Amino acid sequence: MIHQPCQILLIGVGGYAHFYIEALRKFEQLGICQLAAIIDPCPEKAVDWPYLKERGLPQYASVEAFVDDPVAVDLAVIASPISFHAQQACALLKAGINVLCEKPIAATLEEVADMKAARDESGKFLEIAYQWTFSSAMQQLKADVLKGALGKPEKLLTRVAWPRSSAYYNRNNWAGKIHNAQGRPVYDSPVNNATAHYLHNMLFVLGKEQHLSASPTAVTAECYRANAIENYDTACCKIETLENADIYFYTTHATETAEGPIFRYIFEAAEVHFTHGSDIVAHFKNGTQKTYGNPDVDRMLKLQICAERCSNALPQNDICGVEAASAHTLCVDALQRVPVQTIDSTYLHSKSLGEGETLIYVDQMESIIREAYEHGQLFNEQNLAWAGVATRVSLLDSLSNR
Incomplete structure (x- = not known):
C-alpha cells in the first residue's frame, strides 16, 4: 500500500x-x-x-x-x-x-x-x-533490562557539564526563570531544559514496561546559582524509586568547559557505560560485552516515527508518551521545592567571550562533578566550601496522583 x-x-x-x-x-x-x-x-x-x-x-x-x-x-x-x-x-x-x-x-x-x-x-x-527514547540503541537496552539480561538495577548515574553564557540567558524572556513574562510556570533550568534528556533516560530505563518510566518516591537535592538568574544553573540530586534503584544526576551550566553526557548504569550482572560521541556498551561480569550503538546517531527519528505512525506505516504504540515523560516532571517539581543557594562570588570566575558575552563559571566545577559522580555523592558530601545542605522532598503523595 x-x-x-x-x-x-x-x-x-x-x-x-x-x-x-x-x-x-x-x-x-x-x-x-x-x-x-x-x-x-x-x-x-x-x-x-x-x-x-x-x-x-x-x-x-x-x-x-x-x-x-x-x-x-x-x-x-x-x-x-x-x-x-x-x-x-x-x-x-x-x-x-x-x-x-x-x-x-x-x-x-x-x-x-x-x-x-x-x-x-x-x-x-x-x-x-526525548530523542534518546526513540533511538534503537536505547530501545534495545531497555528491552534487555526488562528481560533481566543485565540483572537487577542497582544504581544509575549521569553527569553533564555544559557551559552557558550570558547570551544563552539573554536569548529570550524566560531563560533561567521560574515563570515567564505572562506569569506562566516555566521552571527553566538545566534539569528541565538543556540536559533534561539525560535524567529522563535513567527514569525511562528503569520503567517496568517498554512504554513506562520509573516511579520516583523521593528526591534529595542541592540547587545552586552562579549566574544572576531567578532559578538554578547547577544541581545534584539522588532520586529514590519504587524500582529499588537509586538515580544520581549531576548537571551544570556554570562550567568553563563542556563534558558529557557521561553515564554509568550499574546492574547486578553488568555495568552499562556511555560517553558523548561513543556507543552505549554493557560490560558483563562474566567478561563479555554488548554494544547497543550511539543514541545520538539520528536525533530526528522521533519525527520520522511519529509521521509514519500517522500514515499507519508503524504500529500504534506509544514510545515516549505521557506515562513515560511524567516521571521527569515529578522530579522537576521536587527540585523546585529545594531552596536555590547562591554561590559566593569568591568561588566564581568570569570570562569574556567577546561582543559583550560573558561566561560565569565555578572554580574547578568539572572536577567537582567528576568526583561526585565517581563516588555517588552530593556536593555537600565533598566538603566544598560553597556547598550548603541538601533537601529531601518526598514524592509519595504526588506519585499516588500520577
Missing part, C-alpha cells in the same frame, strides 16, 4: 525548530512527510524565515487562530517554549490532531494531567520528543 506523506503543522519556527525544519526538508524528499502550515507570532525572526516565506505556507499567529480556520494536517509538532506546551497540546488534541511535543512534556504536574486527559478523550497520540 502506498501511503500519502504525513501533513505536518509546526508550532514555533525559531530556536530548536530549526532542526525540525532541516529534517522536514529531508523527509519531504523521501515522501515521509510534508510541512503543511506553521504557527508562530513572529516567524520573520527565525533563521529559516526566508525558506518558509518562499514556500508560501499557511501561517497563523496562534493555535487558536489555526483551530478557528484550519488546514488539513495529520501531526502537530510543538517546538514552542515550555510554558505553552500544555495549552497548545490540549487544544490540538481536542481538534483531532496527533501531537509530537518537544521535551519536557510541561512545566507542572497539573499541566501533565490536563494533557493526559485531552489525549485520552481525543483518541489521538501524544508523544514527547
Whole structure:
C-alpha cells in the first residue's frame, strides 16, 4: 500500500525548530512527510524565515487562530517554549490532531494531567520528543533490562557539564526563570531544559514496561546559582524509586568547559557505560560485552516515527508518551521545592567571550562533578566550601496522583 506523506503543522519556527525544519526538508524528499502550515507570532525572526516565506505556507499567529480556520494536517509538532506546551497540546488534541511535543512534556504536574486527559478523550497520540527514547540503541537496552539480561538495577548515574553564557540567558524572556513574562510556570533550568534528556533516560530505563518510566518516591537535592538568574544553573540530586534503584544526576551550566553526557548504569550482572560521541556498551561480569550503538546517531527519528505512525506505516504504540515523560516532571517539581543557594562570588570566575558575552563559571566545577559522580555523592558530601545542605522532598503523595 502506498501511503500519502504525513501533513505536518509546526508550532514555533525559531530556536530548536530549526532542526525540525532541516529534517522536514529531508523527509519531504523521501515522501515521509510534508510541512503543511506553521504557527508562530513572529516567524520573520527565525533563521529559516526566508525558506518558509518562499514556500508560501499557511501561517497563523496562534493555535487558536489555526483551530478557528484550519488546514488539513495529520501531526502537530510543538517546538514552542515550555510554558505553552500544555495549552497548545490540549487544544490540538481536542481538534483531532496527533501531537509530537518537544521535551519536557510541561512545566507542572497539573499541566501533565490536563494533557493526559485531552489525549485520552481525543483518541489521538501524544508523544514527547526525548530523542534518546526513540533511538534503537536505547530501545534495545531497555528491552534487555526488562528481560533481566543485565540483572537487577542497582544504581544509575549521569553527569553533564555544559557551559552557558550570558547570551544563552539573554536569548529570550524566560531563560533561567521560574515563570515567564505572562506569569506562566516555566521552571527553566538545566534539569528541565538543556540536559533534561539525560535524567529522563535513567527514569525511562528503569520503567517496568517498554512504554513506562520509573516511579520516583523521593528526591534529595542541592540547587545552586552562579549566574544572576531567578532559578538554578547547577544541581545534584539522588532520586529514590519504587524500582529499588537509586538515580544520581549531576548537571551544570556554570562550567568553563563542556563534558558529557557521561553515564554509568550499574546492574547486578553488568555495568552499562556511555560517553558523548561513543556507543552505549554493557560490560558483563562474566567478561563479555554488548554494544547497543550511539543514541545520538539520528536525533530526528522521533519525527520520522511519529509521521509514519500517522500514515499507519508503524504500529500504534506509544514510545515516549505521557506515562513515560511524567516521571521527569515529578522530579522537576521536587527540585523546585529545594531552596536555590547562591554561590559566593569568591568561588566564581568570569570570562569574556567577546561582543559583550560573558561566561560565569565555578572554580574547578568539572572536577567537582567528576568526583561526585565517581563516588555517588552530593556536593555537600565533598566538603566544598560553597556547598550548603541538601533537601529531601518526598514524592509519595504526588506519585499516588500520577
